[in-house]
Each structure stands twice: as C-alpha cells, then as structure tokens.
Amino acid sequence: MVSRVIPVQPFDLVLFGATGDLARRKILPGLYHRFTVGQMPPEARIIGSARSKMDAAGFREKVRAALEEFTPAADRNEEQVDGFLDRLDYVSVDASGKGGWKELAAALRPDVVRAFYLSVSPSLFSGIAARLHDSGLATADSRIVVEKPFGHDLNSAQELNAGLRANFEEHQIYRIDHYLGKETVQNLMALRFANSLFEPLWNATHIDHVQITVAETIGVDGRGAYYDGSGAMRDMIQNHLVQLLCLTAMESPSKFTPNAVRDEKVKVIQALDPVEPSDIVRGQYRADDGGDGYCDHVGNPDSRTESFVAMKVHVSNWRWAGTPFYLRTGKKLRARESEIAVVFRDPPHTIFPNVGRLRGNVLVIRLQPDEGITLRTTIKDPGPGGLRLTEVSLDMSFAEALGADSRPQDAYERLVMDVIRGDQTLFMRGDEVEAAWAWVDPVIQSWADSGDRPAKYDAGSSGPEDALMLMHRDGRRWREIGG
Structure with a gap:
C-alpha cells in the first residue's frame, strides 16, 4: 500500500498576529516545511497581518530570522528559504478598529481558497470574524482558524461560538488543538x-x-x-x-x-x-x-x-x-x-x-x-x-x-x-x-x-x-x- 501527499488548491492564507510568538515559533516554520516538500502550489500566498507598520520586505526579514531561530540548520536551504519568502506579503491591520481592512481586501484574490488564521487573543476572535464578514473578505469558501482557549467556561464558550457562527458557517470554523x-x-x-x-x-x-x-x-x-x-x-x-x-x-x-x-x-x-x-x-x-x-x-x-x-x-x-x-x-x-x-x-x-x-x-x-x-x-x-x-x-x-x-x-x-x-x-x-x-x-x-x-x-x-x-x-x- 503506497500513500501519497494530497495536493492542496491555490490559497491566500492571512495570518493575523503574524509578528507574535506562536507565528514565529510554530506556524511560519511549519508552512516553510510544507513548502520544502512541495505541498504548497506555486500560486499559494501567505499574507502576514498585525498592527505593526512595516512593508512586505520588512516582514520577510522577520520571517527569515524566525526560520533561522526555530528551524534546524539541516532543514534550511538558502534557495528554498528565498522561494518561501517570495510567497509572503504583509498588510498592517488594526484588528479591533477600521484601519487596514480595505488594503487587506485589495491584497486578496477572488479565485483561490481564503483562510484566515487568528493567532491573536481570544478576545479579538468575534470582532475579527465580524469585520471579515462585513468587509466582504469572507467568501462562501473561506475558512477561519482560532486557537485555544475556546472560552473560559461554558457561558463564554457559547458566546464565542455565537460570535463566530454569526459570521461563518460551522463548516468554515476550525478550532485548532495541536495535540x-x-x-x-x-x-x-x-x-x-x-x-x-x-x-x-x-x-x-x-x-x-x-x-x-x-x-x-x-x-x-x-x-x-x-x-x-x-x-x-x-x-x-x-x-x-x-x-x-x-x-x-x-x-x-x-x-x-x-x-x-x-x-x-x-x-x-x-x-x-x-x-x-x-x-x-x-x-x-x-x-x-x-x-x-x-x-x-x-x-x-x-x-x-x-x-x-x-x-x-x-x-x-x-x-x-x-x-x-x-x-x-x-x-x-x-x-x-x-x-x-x-x-x-x-x-x-x-x-x-x-x-x-x-x-x-x-x-x-x-x-x-x-x-x-x-x-x-x-x-x-x-x-x-x-x-x-x-x-x-x-x-x-x-x-x-x-x-x-x-x-x-x-x-x-x-x-x-x-x-x-x-x-x-x-x-x-x-x-x-x-x-x-x-x-x-x-x-x-x-x-x-x-x-x-x-x-x-x-x-x-x-x-x-x-x-x-x-x-x-x-x-x-x-x-x-x-x-
């Protein structure tokens, strides 16, 4: 029995909290590894987003430093690192305000899978979900990813679920537990x-x-x-x-x-x-x-x-x-x-x-x-x-x-x-x-x-x-x- 890597469709992955610790330690190095084994199609793009003001080149340098710190040297190839960084873009967005959402909309393509990864405080989940919906960024084929904790108790979990479901269908919501x-x-x-x-x-x-x-x-x-x-x-x-x-x-x-x-x-x-x-x-x-x-x-x-x-x-x-x-x-x-x-x-x-x-x-x-x-x-x-x-x-x-x-x-x-x-x-x-x-x-x-x-x-x-x-x-x- 021979297994094979199942290819993925072209996508735009928007990573909110892209300058945070989890993104640097786990998410971006993980995406780099998927790129090196050929699982990322040529049309795939990763768009970093945070409140920090910087251009795409500045973001790529931060990601390069993260790969050097959190990826084993044996897994790093200069040509592959450069190829991965070429897929990166950056848009400064105020997750709790109005700034940057139009620029983010302009950066997204209409004909690819859209995934929004919320590597941010859970207090921002519902607000970001609403802004994605209200600004037209969330399409019928979009996915939204949220990290734990999923609430502090039953009441807060129900409120969080209600906030997400008000803007996304359940089949679009991905509650990630790395275990x-x-x-x-x-x-x-x-x-x-x-x-x-x-x-x-x-x-x-x-x-x-x-x-x-x-x-x-x-x-x-x-x-x-x-x-x-x-x-x-x-x-x-x-x-x-x-x-x-x-x-x-x-x-x-x-x-x-x-x-x-x-x-x-x-x-x-x-x-x-x-x-x-x-x-x-x-x-x-x-x-x-x-x-x-x-x-x-x-x-x-x-x-x-x-x-x-x-x-x-x-x-x-x-x-x-x-x-x-x-x-x-x-x-x-x-x-x-x-x-x-x-x-x-x-x-x-x-x-x-x-x-x-x-x-x-x-x-x-x-x-x-x-x-x-x-x-x-x-x-x-x-x-x-x-x-x-x-x-x-x-x-x-x-x-x-x-x-x-x-x-x-x-x-x-x-x-x-x-x-x-x-x-x-x-x-x-x-x-x-x-x-x-x-x-x-x-x-x-x-x-x-x-x-x-x-x-x-x-x-x-x-x-x-x-x-x-x-x-x-x-x-x-x-x-x-x-x-």
Missing part, C-alpha cells in the same frame, strides 16, 4: 480501526484501565498572569486531555469523515460521569532549590490555582462500564512526557510453575518527546536453566519502516494544510467544546465554593502524594514519569 495533529494521536485511530487485532479487545472485558499523562518540566514563569486565571483544569484537561480521552474511548465512526468522527467524540464527552471530589487531586508546585515556586512565578502569594490535576473518570456506556480512565497533567514534574497507556487485564490463570501473578499487557502510545507506540508483552527469558518469564516491549513506532530520513511533521504543519484542504476531522466542533466545558465547569465551581488550597508538591517530582493514593486505593499504580 490532535500529532502523528501518534492519528496512529491511535489507525491502530484501532485499520487492524483486526486490537478493536475486539478494546472494551471493559479486556482492558483494566487507561492512563493519560501530559507532564511538563517547565513552570508557569512568563505566563503567570494568564495561567493564574486559568489553571491546569482549564488549560489542559478541558481540551487536550479530554480530546485524547475521546479518541481512546470513542466508538468506530461509520466513515472516516469529519462529522462522523466528531459525532463519536461528542458521545464520549456526554457519557462522562460527574467527577466525585474524592476522585480528583489538585496540586501546586513549591519552590525547588534556589528557584521559585508557583506563587512566585504568578506574583500571587495567596494563589489557589492548580498547576497539577489528577483524576479518575468513568465513561458510562456499554463499552467502558467498570473501566476507569485516569487523567494526569502538571507543571514542574520530573520529565516532559505525554502518553496514553492502555492497561489490559491480567491473565486469569497461569500454567507456569514458580511464577507469580502475571501482569497484563500494556499498549503505550507516546506523544512526546519521542513519538511512538510500544506493547509490553511477557516472553520466555532466553537461556538454559528452566523456563523463566520476562517482560519486553515490542516497538511499534515504525521508525525503520518509515526510514531514518523521515522527519516527523510538526502538528501545525499538518493542521494548517488540513484547513486549506477543508478537512475538519482533526478540529473541534462547537458542540464538542461546549460539552467539555459543561463537564468541567462543576468541578471548577466546587473548588471555588470549598476554598480548599491545592496540595503542595516538590518541583521535579511526580506530583502530590495524594495523586499516588488515587491509584493505590484501587490496587493500581501510575506509570513512572520519565521511567
């Missing part, structure tokens, strides 16, 4: 639905529990003002981890189409039980040796915002009844690591003498830092002296099959090109966002009502002790972070 663009996340769907091996076992009868971990070594310094008003529940659980949960727990869609996939994801969120207070642990990292703690980083000595959350979640449907999902995320932990671990039930009986309890297989989908898939199995320990058993991991990352020179795509590369293709499969639908907030909001409100402080944990640890007990009381253990 869904990771190669291994998509491989999870391929693993389940393109193979006959796992899907018959993918249920409560055979799976003991599932662990989803997103651990970070960095703190919140530099993001303190934003993070202290958000916290780990809003910043990570409501979007990233809920999305990973949905892809792990969803039923097979009837077809691999955007709405069919997203219909099944919504069903998972709607099947989530309310979380019992005893099934959730919040934490906040304390200062390490010679460093600052969370409260120092946010400049609020009385902060009660969590930098860590661990929780046990139940999906109340036929497939998953009795199989818990454990979610865990936090800052300043031992290692940077994101994974989904599907822990199968222990074998019910052992025929081997002098062998204790056999442990169930574990399928691990690693998202970062090294994307891949492994399966823990039990085999005979090689050598004489009788039959001894040992555990080994079967590597299913396909690194050798793909070739050593196969550079993994950054999530933004894939997702931006999906926008141009008009493929919404890996993007969140409005009702999906609102369903996730409806599930999360009561938890956050209960914390506010109780006034309880998050448990302190040491920077560089695995989180609060209470998070370990969340598993231990069920006779289970977390997989070691960084192990």
Whole structure:
C-alpha cells in the first residue's frame, strides 16, 4: 500500500498576529516545511497581518530570522528559504478598529481558497470574524482558524461560538488543538480501526484501565498572569486531555469523515460521569532549590490555582462500564512526557510453575518527546536453566519502516494544510467544546465554593502524594514519569 501527499488548491492564507510568538515559533516554520516538500502550489500566498507598520520586505526579514531561530540548520536551504519568502506579503491591520481592512481586501484574490488564521487573543476572535464578514473578505469558501482557549467556561464558550457562527458557517470554523495533529494521536485511530487485532479487545472485558499523562518540566514563569486565571483544569484537561480521552474511548465512526468522527467524540464527552471530589487531586508546585515556586512565578502569594490535576473518570456506556480512565497533567514534574497507556487485564490463570501473578499487557502510545507506540508483552527469558518469564516491549513506532530520513511533521504543519484542504476531522466542533466545558465547569465551581488550597508538591517530582493514593486505593499504580 503506497500513500501519497494530497495536493492542496491555490490559497491566500492571512495570518493575523503574524509578528507574535506562536507565528514565529510554530506556524511560519511549519508552512516553510510544507513548502520544502512541495505541498504548497506555486500560486499559494501567505499574507502576514498585525498592527505593526512595516512593508512586505520588512516582514520577510522577520520571517527569515524566525526560520533561522526555530528551524534546524539541516532543514534550511538558502534557495528554498528565498522561494518561501517570495510567497509572503504583509498588510498592517488594526484588528479591533477600521484601519487596514480595505488594503487587506485589495491584497486578496477572488479565485483561490481564503483562510484566515487568528493567532491573536481570544478576545479579538468575534470582532475579527465580524469585520471579515462585513468587509466582504469572507467568501462562501473561506475558512477561519482560532486557537485555544475556546472560552473560559461554558457561558463564554457559547458566546464565542455565537460570535463566530454569526459570521461563518460551522463548516468554515476550525478550532485548532495541536495535540490532535500529532502523528501518534492519528496512529491511535489507525491502530484501532485499520487492524483486526486490537478493536475486539478494546472494551471493559479486556482492558483494566487507561492512563493519560501530559507532564511538563517547565513552570508557569512568563505566563503567570494568564495561567493564574486559568489553571491546569482549564488549560489542559478541558481540551487536550479530554480530546485524547475521546479518541481512546470513542466508538468506530461509520466513515472516516469529519462529522462522523466528531459525532463519536461528542458521545464520549456526554457519557462522562460527574467527577466525585474524592476522585480528583489538585496540586501546586513549591519552590525547588534556589528557584521559585508557583506563587512566585504568578506574583500571587495567596494563589489557589492548580498547576497539577489528577483524576479518575468513568465513561458510562456499554463499552467502558467498570473501566476507569485516569487523567494526569502538571507543571514542574520530573520529565516532559505525554502518553496514553492502555492497561489490559491480567491473565486469569497461569500454567507456569514458580511464577507469580502475571501482569497484563500494556499498549503505550507516546506523544512526546519521542513519538511512538510500544506493547509490553511477557516472553520466555532466553537461556538454559528452566523456563523463566520476562517482560519486553515490542516497538511499534515504525521508525525503520518509515526510514531514518523521515522527519516527523510538526502538528501545525499538518493542521494548517488540513484547513486549506477543508478537512475538519482533526478540529473541534462547537458542540464538542461546549460539552467539555459543561463537564468541567462543576468541578471548577466546587473548588471555588470549598476554598480548599491545592496540595503542595516538590518541583521535579511526580506530583502530590495524594495523586499516588488515587491509584493505590484501587490496587493500581501510575506509570513512572520519565521511567
């Protein structure tokens, strides 16, 4: 079976916030990589937009500097860089005012796909959407891309969705979550639905529990003002981890189409039980040796915002009844690591003498830092002296099959090109966002009502002790972070 890169149509991509950090670090380098592999048609153009006054040449020099800083030297070719920069233009636009919109309209072509990427504050989303509509820039074939956070709670998410839908149809709105663009996340769907091996076992009868971990070594310094008003529940659980949960727990869609996939994801969120207070642990990292703690980083000595959350979640449907999902995320932990671990039930009986309890297989989908898939199995320990058993991991990352020179795509590369293709499969639908907030909001409100402080944990640890007990009381253990 031979795969091929699906070409895209000629397009004008307008990047609002083109001088911002996300554009420099991720979006523009990602577009450059797509250009170097020939996925960008000759007629494609990228139009940077921000309040800064500069001409196209000045913008190209800023992008050149960004590519030098955020693109590996081995991936930079002077001829290719120049060719990519030739596709760039720039129009200064006041996103919250009237300036520059006529000039932007004049820069756009009428006969190509138009995509508007809003790499700006969410407070500007609805206003920009309205100005695009009112100025006639938004055509029937236009797409608008918005970054998280998609609201602060259910009410604000509903208001945001209403503001976007007042000017664009739902099929034109792309709510981007870069976790869904990771190669291994998509491989999870391929693993389940393109193979006959796992899907018959993918249920409560055979799976003991599932662990989803997103651990970070960095703190919140530099993001303190934003993070202290958000916290780990809003910043990570409501979007990233809920999305990973949905892809792990969803039923097979009837077809691999955007709405069919997203219909099944919504069903998972709607099947989530309310979380019992005893099934959730919040934490906040304390200062390490010679460093600052969370409260120092946010400049609020009385902060009660969590930098860590661990929780046990139940999906109340036929497939998953009795199989818990454990979610865990936090800052300043031992290692940077994101994974989904599907822990199968222990074998019910052992025929081997002098062998204790056999442990169930574990399928691990690693998202970062090294994307891949492994399966823990039990085999005979090689050598004489009788039959001894040992555990080994079967590597299913396909690194050798793909070739050593196969550079993994950054999530933004894939997702931006999906926008141009008009493929919404890996993007969140409005009702999906609102369903996730409806599930999360009561938890956050209960914390506010109780006034309880998050448990302190040491920077560089695995989180609060209470998070370990969340598993231990069920006779289970977390997989070691960084192990």
